[in-house]
Amino acid sequence: MLGVLAYRLGMMPLIIVAVVTILFIIFQFIPGDEATLVAGATATQSEIRQVRHQLGLDRPILVQYGVRLGELAHADLGYSPTFRGNPLPRILERVPATLLLTASAITLAVVAGVPAGLFAAFFVNGWPDFAISAAVVGLLAVPNFWLGMMLIALFAVQLHWLPSIGLNGPLTLIMPTVALAARLIALIGRITRGVVIEEMRKDYVRTARAKGLSDRVTLVRHVLPNALIPIVTVIGLQTGYLLGGSVVVERLFDWPGIGDLLLTAVGLRDYTLVQGITIIFVVGFLLINLAVELLYRLINPRLR
């Protein structure tokens, strides 16, 4: 297990370098000139030349690439015109809000999705199963920004029950969490139902029943631990989607996370900031995947 951990952590810098390289190449092809943007709309040609020189954009591309990697090794993301310098501290101070939202969405998805799936499997082809399956289809079909807008319209504007913007106490967490988690709840519910129905047909379930265990005990003690493995896999695979979804949801709820900052950076054409946030997203994705893999090994003895 330590070997896996060491290997994954060792790979991380290489993956980051690869990501930076890809980003560097992409940014070479994006229309628009960074120096013109930094210098401002009324800048004269000589001012733009001066800015280009200051930013080092007049150097050969390979030199710029080398400098970029060198800066990154010193935790310097480069010059962000929005924050007038290295934007790393400004990005990092927004990371907790995104972590909180993502963690809370995963928690909600598990807490709501797993029991729903179990319930549906228990009453397979009965009306609870149909009701839950219909809800699953509904949640999968609804885009998170639309669900978020509907939640705001109902609970903030009409009923005044929940605050619609920002991060200011536990109440503000509710709507963004629901909007972000909706799809994952549905996916987890569906996979739980499928896996449990399949497991119920297996020999060990018959054995458990044969020795006189109740249906409920069989389900919770024997079936669920086996069903957890594919569920954790789904969570791991969906984390990337969740981080992507957080961009839209954060903007909609004015959530002070890095997804909202990414949209701001795109709007301001702050390439350095976009690049920095992308790197943080990649690191976050790698770390969560690593955590999922470790969790996987904890719950699946065959992999230890």
Added chain:
Amino acid sequence: MRRRQIMAMAAGFPAAMAFRAQAQSESGASLTYGQSTAVLTLDPVHGSFTLYPGGYEAALCLYDGLLSFDPSMRIVPQLASSFQMGPDLRSCTLKLRPNVRFQDGTSFDSSAARFNLARLADKQRNPTNRPLWDPVGEVETPDVETVVIHLSRPFSQFPNSLAHASGAMVSPAAVQKYGEAGIAKNPVGAGPYRMVRFDPGQNLEMEAFESYWGGKAKTQRLVFKSISEASTRVSALRSGAVDVVDTVPVSLVAQLKRDPTLRVVTSSSLRPMGFAINLTRPPLADLRVRQALNLAVPVETIASKVFFGYAQAPDSPLAPDTQGYAPVSKLIYDPAKAKSLLTAAGHGPDKPLDLVMYVSSGLFPGDVSVGEVVANELQQVGVRVQITKVESGSYWDALRQDRANLKWDLALFGFNPSNASGLYQLDSLFKSNTDDGARPDVWNIGRYRNPDVDRLLRQAETDPEPAKVAAAMKQAQEIIWHDAPYIWLQINDNVTATRKQVADVQVWPVVFTVLRDAGT
């Protein structure tokens, strides 16, 4: 058990961090403003408050200038109680208000004013807003209440520069204390509010400054929150999370007007939109063709249908609230006459006019829709238009190309004279470029060139007699209007909405929502 503890810690840590970062007290009379653009820096130099209008709106609460504007963009005294331009327009003498203190307790006097003017004039420290501050030369301080600013050339619009929000007076002691880089996050001015807490890009919290020279502000606590998503901003207002929001999409105004707890405040902007015409193209150099293009576009319809009436048709190259504005004539929609003018210029079904139109997407209100409407109307009179939607990051660059790389025939553009001076606007848009082959000097992107206009603009800049300046401005507007270097389009309204009980929120034509006098 151990596993569970780890999980709990993993979830609890970001929660604790995030909540702590956002913890704030709720007490006293307080106003919250949901802003469309964020406040990133609060230093008048080094990028001048960075984002327009967000940073400037905050600056208008924290800082006072020597002069300021009223809501109709007339120049009014502020830290200077009076000002007088020299007879040759090469100097400006200001009398300062006595007993004014900065928020750090130091006093505001002529040496503080000189310190700030030197910072503003310094190209290294202040690369933005150059046309406003370039003419500033030596600053004399004969006594603590008098400032004489010498100008390198006759510059009639200098009071507009002093009233511009970038002319904010910063405490010299605070610049000393926090350094050139630190003042952007620790603003200390002589304005009605002082900073309490500032998270750049998210929140700015201010409280009324007890010893403000003009008397303590009506509201004790003022919070600026950045909410860039328009629908989120409007929901926040309707749910009561904020008291004021700016840049309400015109499609949502009707909904807000029906809500009895809200009030909609509008002002007409100073930015007439239009399609700049590339005059270096032979067919477009023909006045008849440019007149035809103007006759083919129903601007009134665009104002009422695309902008739900929150826009108006212009009658001069300047918007009505701009200083120096003089009405010329109404726009006429007459497609039949447009067709006959085009035929007279040699364009018909067998030899149609082909035009490449550049539109931005998201830089100007309704830009793509306006482009589509105009293109469609031009097709109706037989002009073939190819619309190119240009990515925002490269739009300005595509517009300001040198002549060889000018790919467009029509380009959507509008100029907002942030100092309210019509002369500044006409200079930026219509003064002949030094070299039409190179990139334009400022924003004369279509290469308009008329020696009479150049002469009149020079006169307006250097003539000390206001009546003659007004006459020159009027004549220049008439010539430009009839030369039609643009397809003239609408002037949009600025739309702000507040809760009903909030009074005295000002919406300045230069897109500023100003809360310095607001209260409940």
